[in-house]
Amino acid sequence: ALEKGALDGVRWSFFGGEALRCQDVMDWLVAAPGSRVENLYGPTEFSIGICWHRWAGEESRRRGVNGTVPIGKVHAGHEFRLVTEEGEVSSVEGELWLTGLQISTGYLDAAQNEGRFVVADGRRWYRTGDRVRAHAEGDLAYVGRMDSQVKVHAWRVELAEVDHVVRECDGVRDAVTVPRPAAHGNELVVFYTGREVDETVLADGVRAVLPHSVLPRRYVRLEQFPLNPNRKVDRLALRKLAENMTI
Known part of the structure; x- marks a missing residue:
């Protein structure tokens, strides 16, 4: 508008x-x-x-x-x-x-x-x-x-940096990366808003800042992000959503 x-x-x-x-x-x-x-x-x-x-x-x-x-x-x-x-x-x-x-x-x-x-x-x-x-x-x-720095396969990952790279992809409006527990420790899930973008396109962008072994496991499009009572993105809700996903 x-x-x-x-x-x-x-x-x-x-x-x-x-x-x-x-x-x-x-x-x-x-x-x-x-x-x-x-x-x-x-x-x-x-x-x-x-x-x-x-x-x-x-x-x-x-x-x-x-x-x-x-x-x-x-x-x-x-x-x-x-x-x-x-x-x-x-x-x-x-x-x-x-x-x-x-x-x-x-x-x-x-x-x-x-x-x-x-x-x-x-x-x-x-x-x-x-x-x-x-x-x-x-x-x-x-x-x-x-607390937005997490370790994945012993690599220290800055989640905000992943968010930024995904936002730069054509069609993406906003992005939030969250960790979820996995057998090896942590793995990453990216939630984004905007139009649907092929996961391979998003992954190609993220490879510029992350080694292959710690690339996000999923890229999930949402119509909008959940908000907490302060009207900020509810990252805890997104983490719970990621934890309940079948990957």
Whole structure:
């Protein structure tokens, strides 16, 4: 429905929630060519908005990861750090930790605070669970959830990277890759929306980023993805669907 110029009166467009795809921004700007687009990022536990990035065309595409728009810079008066799985602070990539005035006092059930709100170097931090990459110019780019890295046949696979490759296939609108238990450990199933695409075409694209031994076992088209109460893609529901499939 985003026809050329259909939203020519829109001057500002703010996106938040799911990771914003560059292609979605470009489609939006066809309909709203006079609008400035900003990508807003922030967990509920940090009073919603903590980072922002204003779309800058090809520059934004270059700074993003896996076809998504950068989440940008952290608001002034706050601090962040990127922490590796080994617990070391990195200048390149890791889990995003945040601290500052917007930090929540914690959950209603205090038992849930453990592991999410932590004290380090005399500061109280919130662990977002999001894997983030720092760009040389200072922008942060969303890579995926920390738990979106899985091992298949001893290979470490970044699920968001598989999603991105499948989305690039002609006819695919969106894609979500999930693991399912198998006799050898894990295997991958890709769910996608859009028109029906031959599995061999999708597999050829994925071979560019994965070795043959860990290629997804199935590519399943859905009319739409299930959503959780926050209106985000319900990946747990997709994992359960994959587990119940006969392959």
